[in-house]
Amino acid sequence: MKIFVDTAKIEEIRQVKEWGILEGITTNPTLLSQTGKPWKEAALEILREVPDKPVSLEVIATDFEGMLKEARELAKFGDNVVVKIPFTTEGIKAVKVLTAEGIKTNVTLVFSSLQALVAGKIGATYVSPFIGRLDDIAYEGLLVLEEIVHLYEIYGIETEIIAASVRNVDHVRRCALLGVDIATIPFSIIKQMLYHPLTEIGLKRFLEDAKKANISIL
Numbered sequence: 001m002k003i004f005v006d007t008a009k010i011e012e013i014r015q016v017k018e019w020g021i022l023e024g025i026t027t028n029p030t031l032l033s034q035t036g037k038p039w040k041e042a043a044l045e046i047l048r049e050v051p052d053k054p055v056s057l058e059v060i061a062t063d064f065e066g067m068l069k070e071a072r073e074l075a076k077f078g079d080n081v082v083v084k085i086p087f088t089t090e091g092i093k094a095v096k097v098l099t100a101e102g103i104k105t106n107v108t109l110v111f112s113s114l115q116a117l118v119a120g121k122i123g124a125t126y127v128s129p130f131i132g133r134l135d136d137i138a139y140e141g142l143l144v145l146e147e148i149v150h151l152y153e154i155y156g157i158e159t160e161i162i163a164a165s166v167r168n169v170d171h172v173r174r175c176a177l178l179g180v181d182i183a184t185i186p187f188s189i190i191k192q193m194l195y196h197p198l199t200e201i202g203l204k205r206f207l208e209d210a211k212k213a214n215i216s217i218l
Helices: 010-019 029-033 039-049 065-076 089-100 115-119 131-136 141-155 169-178 187-193 197-212
Strands: 002-006 056-060 083-088 104-110 128-129 160-163 181-187
Touching: 002 010, 002 187, 010 039, 010 187, 029 039, 039 056, 056 104, 065 083, 065 089, 065 197, 083 089, 089 104, 104 115, 104 197, 115 128, 115 141, 128 141, 131 141, 131 169, 141 160, 141 169, 169 181, 181 187
Parallel strands: 002 181, 056 083, 083 104, 104 128, 128 160, 160 181
Antiparallel strands: none
8 A cells, every 4th residue: 555645745745755655645725725835836846846756736626627727737737746636527527538638637525436436437547535524424434445445356447546534543554454555644644653652662671771781782
């Protein structure tokens, strides 16, 4: 399972990159607005930081022609741009056209396995089911995610599944066990993935014992 970071903050992106586990980035208008920079400046800064990783940037238009126009403009920002398109009737029409033009797409705001099936059929590069938001309405998002993984395996759909709206480390663990292609994870949760109290306790004990034994490597 590839790890994408769900952020537009360049400091967070650089940190995950330094850890060696950054494999892509997803953003949205909300995340870009939180940077305190003009959205285009923030987007281009991200693309320069990771020119070899996919970066999802979202259209604002909701009509077919508007989506196409914005998507084509976003695609000019860099070869690693992936255009996020919401799953609507206008959106799936746009994805079909953009796919034919060779523009990479990420179908977002997906909440059912049938929506994901359609996204796969129209050739989306990625599909993003929102598991946390399904949990919010008392429907287990991971069950939907499991259905999507199963459907894609049955029919050999090449669209990559991005588990989105990840709310906790257990979401990440269970996504990995399901065989999801990608999880896009908030920076705070990635930090939690790297921490375990027993690691801290064990390290403290080892250092104390090394000091008692007067161990010095250099």
